[in-house]
Amino acid sequence: MPSEALAGSLAPAVKARRRPLAHLLMQNAPVLLSLLMLAVSLFLYVAIFLATQHHLPGGFEITTTVNNTMPLAAAAAGQSLVVLTRGIDLSVGGIIDMSNAIAAVTLQDSAGSMILATMMILLIGAAAGLVNGLLVAVGRLQPILVTLATLSIYQGIAIRILPQPGGSIPQSYTAILANTNGPWSLVYVVLLCALWWAFRRSGLGVAILAIGNDPVAASSNGINVLRARIMAYVLAGILAAAGGLFLAASATGGDATTGDSFTLRSIVAIVLGGVSLFGGRGSAIGGVIGAFIITMIVNLLFFAHVNQLYESFFEGVFLLIAVVAASGIGYLARRRA
Amino acid sequence: MAATAGLVPAVEGIGLSRSYGGVRALNNAMFSALPGEVHALVGENGAGKSTLIKILGGRVRADTGTVRIMGEQMSFSSPHEAHRAGARTVFQELTLLPWMTVAENLLLGRPVRNRLALIDRAGTERAADQMLGTLGVTHIDPRALVEEISLAERQVVEIVRAITQDAKILFLDEPTSSLVEREVEWLFGQIRRLRAAGTSIIFTSHRWHEIRNIADRITVFRAGKEVGTYTELDEDHAVTLMTDRRVDALYPARSVLQAPTPALEVRRLTGAGVAGASLTLHKGEVLGMGGLAGHGHRELFFMLFGAARATGGAVTLDGRPVRLSNPRAAIRAGIALVPEDRKSEGLLLSIGVRENLTLSILRRVSRWGVIAKRQEQVLCRHMSDRLKIRAAGLGARVGALSGGNQQKVLLGRWLLADCRILLLYDVTRGVDVATKHEIYDLIMRLAGQGKAILFYSSEAEELAHLAHRVLVMREGRIAAELSGEALTAERIVAAAVRDHHAV
Numbered sequence: 042m043p044s045e046a047l048a049g050s051l052a053p054a055v056k057a058r059r060r061p062l063a064h065l066l067m068q069n070a071p072v073l074l075s076l077l078m079l080a081v082s083l084f085l086y087v088a089i090f091l092a093t094q095h096h097l098p099g100g101f102e103i104t105t106t107v108n109n110t111m112p113l114a115a116a117a118a119g120q121s122l123v124v125l126t127r128g129i130d131l132s133v134g135g136i137i138d139m140s141n142a143i144a145a146v147t148l149q150d151s152a153g154s155m156i157l158a159t160m161m162i163l164l165i166g167a168a169a170g171l172v173n174g175l176l177v178a179v180g181r182l183q184p185i186l187v188t189l190a191t192l193s194i195y196q197g198i199a200i201r202i203l204p205q206p207g208g209s210i211p212q213s214y215t216a217i218l219a220n221t222n223g224p225w226s227l228v229y230v231v232l233l234c235a236l237w238w239a240f241r242r243s244g245l246g247v248a249i250l251a252i253g254n255d256p257v258a259a260s261s262n263g264i265n266v267l268r269a270r271i272m273a274y275v276l277a278g279i280l281a282a283a284g285g286l287f288l289a290a291s292a293t294g295g296d297a298t299t300g301d302s303f304t305l306r307s308i309v310a311i312v313l314g315g316v317s318l319f320g321g322r323g324s325a326i327g328g329v330i331g332a333f334i335i336t337m338i339v340n341l342l343f344f345a346h347v348n349q350l351y352e353s354f355f356e357g358v359f360l361l362i363a364v365v366a367a368s369g370i371g372y373l374a375r376r377r378a
Numbered sequence: 379m380a381a382t383a384g385l386v387p388a389v390e391g392i393g394l395s396r397s398y399g400g401v402r403a404l405n406n407a408m409f410s411a412l413p414g415e416v417h418a419l420v421g422e423n424g425a426g427k428s429t430l431i432k433i434l435g436g437r438v439r440a441d442t443g444t445v446r447i448m449g450e451q452m453s454f455s456s457p458h459e460a461h462r463a464g465a466r467t468v469f470q471e472l473t474l475l476p477w478m479t480v481a482e483n484l485l486l487g488r489p490v491r492n493r494l495a496l497i498d499r500a501g502t503e504r505a506a507d508q509m510l511g512t513l514g515v516t517h518i519d520p521r522a523l524v525e526e527i528s529l530a531e532r533q534v535v536e537i538v539r540a541i542t543q544d545a546k547i548l549f550l551d552e553p554t555s556s557l558v559e560r561e562v563e564w565l566f567g568q569i570r571r572l573r574a575a576g577t578s579i580i581f582t583s584h585r586w587h588e589i590r591n592i593a594d595r596i597t598v599f600r601a602g603k604e605v606g607t608y609t610e611l612d613e614d615h616a617v618t619l620m621t622d623r624r625v626d627a628l629y630p631a632r633s634v635l636q637a638p639t640p641a642l643e644v645r646r647l648t649g650a651g652v653a654g655a656s657l658t659l660h661k662g663e664v665l666g667m668g669g670l671a672g673h674g675h676r677e678l679f680f681m682l683f684g685a686a687r688a689t690g691g692a693v694t695l696d697g698r699p700v701r702l703s704n705p706r707a708a709i710r711a712g713i714a715l716v717p718e719d720r721k722s723e724g725l726l727l728s729i730g731v732r733e734n735l736t737l738s739i740l741r742r743v744s745r746w747g748v749i750a751k752r753q754e755q756v757l758c759r760h761m762s763d764r765l766k767i768r769a770a771g772l773g774a775r776v777g778a779l780s781g782g783n784q785q786k787v788l789l790g791r792w793l794l795a796d797c798r799i800l801l802l803y804d805v806t807r808g809v810d811v812a813t814k815h816e817i818y819d820l821i822m823r824l825a826g827q828g829k830a831i832l833f834y835s836s837e838a839e840e841l842a843h844l845a846h847r848v849l850v851m852r853e854g855r856i857a858a859e860l861s862g863e864a865l866t867a868e869r870i871v872a873a874a875v876r877d878h879h880a881v
Contacts, residue, residue: 064521067526068479068521068523239494239496242496242497242498242499243495243496243497244489244497247482247486247489247497250475250477250478251475251478251486253477254475254476254477254478255473255475255476257471257473258472258473258474258475259475260456260457260458261437261457261469261473262457262458262473262475262486262487263456263457263458263461263486263487264486321475321476321477322477
């Protein structure tokens with residue numbers, strides 16, 4: 042040890058180190074908890090499926106589940122980025138509507154058109170997010186108000202583009218984003234998780250988390266709060282637009298209003314995924330897991346023959362149970378620690 | 379320091395002014411510190427020390443005036459720019475990110491990256507481990523989240539982060555307020571090492587023995603302006619300079635104890651952190667509680683206030699057993715707690731002094747369920763005068779008051795609620811000397827009026843001067859009782875650290 046240490050040591054003889062397993066469990070508790078919830082809802086789903094269909098869910102069920110979840114998974118991943126900065130993005134639904142509508146009217150059955158339209162739609166999503174971000178970060182306005190307003194505006198634009206449900210999505214586009222022959226879209230799930238993994242280790246990722254931890258402290262540490270906050274909304278816009286593309290691909294057509302429900306569902310998904318609404322804690326992976334939990338619940342209700350009109354009622358009940366369970370387990374964990 | 383003439387100051391503030399709202403926090407103030415010196419800033423709370431440090435550290439901008447670092451004029455618009463100029467600050471409000479790991483916090487401004495330009499977690503942890511290890515801090519796990527470590531450990535991490543950045547100038551705003559003796563020793567060791575390396579260290583503290591121990595020069599601030607810079611300054615003189623009025627003695631004379639009537643008796647109280655504590659508190663008595671942090675005082679105080687659960691033992695009040703199952707029961711029984719952290723425990727910061735004072739006696743100042751404004755006003759005015767609460771008025775937001783005055787408001791609330799047992803938990807921590815003096819006075823007057831006061835302090839000196847008796851707690855038990863001749867600061871400290879075998 043260098044001589045500097047002689048300047049005074051604070052050391053008790055033992056090093057304070059947790060065992061690696063306990064450490065892993067403690068620090069990833071929210072994500073592990075949402076995985077547990079996913080496992081429980083999956084188990085219930087399989088049980089009910091077995092009871093009513095008299096066989097196990099097979100390839101078809103897995104494929105539809107993944108394809109149905111992708112739009113929400115993308116939107117929730119974006120929502121989690123904004124919520125991590127202590128913000129909220131209510132315009133997610135409007136951006137999905139826009140992206141969905143534009144896809145329905147522009148996509149042609151050629152590789153060039155598909156690539157070009159996809160890029161354009163993602164850019165429009167980014168622009169929509171940029172508007173949110175500028176108003177929130179530079180205009181210093183409340184995120185909830187800004188995005189509530191832009192939600193309506195984006196919805197209006199979407200309706201203008203596609204007044205009636207319709208348009209058509211080329212089959213080859215569906216085959217890429219929502220292939221019905223197999224759960225190929227799992228690739229995108231893995232991609233989303235991998236992107237988060239890398240993002241968490243980038244300067245911007247750390248900055249976004251730091252803002253959510255404590256904006257003043259973040260700026261004292263030399264973090265460009267303004268830029269990171271704007272970027273969170275931009276990325277959320279891009280991911281919501283991607284969600285709209287997934288939605289268009291799996292519906293094989295456009296509808297400028299189907300995106301509306303995604304605003305609240307994306308928030309439910311990130312809460313189920315362990316993202317703190319107070320910011321600074323959680324991950325986009327949690328949002329993706331949350332999206333799958335919601336799909337599981339919807340499937341479960343379907344096979345339990347619950348009237349679709351009661352779907353949101355049961356979703357609400359499940360959400361409450363999940364939140365109570367999560368805080369209960371958190372409380373027990375802290376008491377033991 | 380002897381050979382200081384002709385040296386370029388490491389940091390200089392010339393004619394600095396800064397107002398918040400209508401309040402002048404700093405008024406044409408001058409300050410300079412030399413390379414290789416430890417410079418203490420002292421003054422009452424609100425005298426402008428923290429504002430000065432914030433300006434010099436780049437956290438806030440001065441309205442007017444100049445900042446020079448190494449003779450070069452600066453205009454900081456962010457702490458980041460101050461960092462680049464070589465000035466680092468440990469602010470009073472810590473700037474660690476609570477839900478990130480210690481390692482991430484330590485390396486926030488200089489990430490360890492891998493080949494893909496992504497932040498290398500393992501590398502970050504290794505680097506953090508090394509930073510901590512070099513400074514002799516091995517009890518903090520770099521992988522722990524900041525929210526998982528104690529306040530003192532956070533302070534240590536904050537200090538480690540600042541001093542491992544090769545700063546030429548280091549500002550420490552009350553770095554010792556949440557540290558225990560051993561950690562203070564450690565910090566002073568580091569400060570001496572940095573001083574020898576030519577770093578200029580500027581710090582604030584309300585603990586005079588620390589200032590005496592480490593400072594080369596002392597600058598006194600009063601009302602937003604410097605009073606003077608001294609190489610030798612004793613405490614009484616300093617207090618006089620800080621307050622601009624003569625303070626005869628910091629500690630008032632002890633009140634005379636009448637025939638001892640027990641007011642509060644605690645028998646073998648047990649619960650989390652407390653392992654069978656027994657004590658008797660008499661009417662008109664100031665019963666001191668001493669000992670190292672983490673030995674159960676806090677828990678005991680909270681149990682007596684009904685805010686923590688006791689699993690065993692008995693409490694009697696004026697000879698009658700009481701159940702203290704929640705704070706409401708305790709207040710009704712006449713027991714009040716003034717904790718050290720009034721921000722999170724008891725006061726509503728965003729509302730006025732008046733509303734805070736009458737919060738517990740709303741029924742008494744109300745007629746037909748509506749607050750009788752005039753009666754409330756009279757009561758509050760009276761209490762405010764009695765406690766010398768210094769506020770812009772009874773309507774002033776409590777959050778805008780200084781720490782010491784917030785304590786007084788909380789104390790005032792309990793006095794209005796006719797509490798007879800006052801549990802004062804480290805109420806003078808972070809409070810400036812002049813206000814401390816007023817609080818001491820107040821404690822004595824209240825004892826003289828028959829209130830029974832249980833007084834925990836982390837400063838043995840205070841206990842030795844104010845308490846009639848002192849109980850020292852160790853590992854959740856009362857380990858020693860000191861009174862009369864034996865009641866000295868040295869004996870209190872000795873009793874607090876001595877282990878069982880050596881007694």
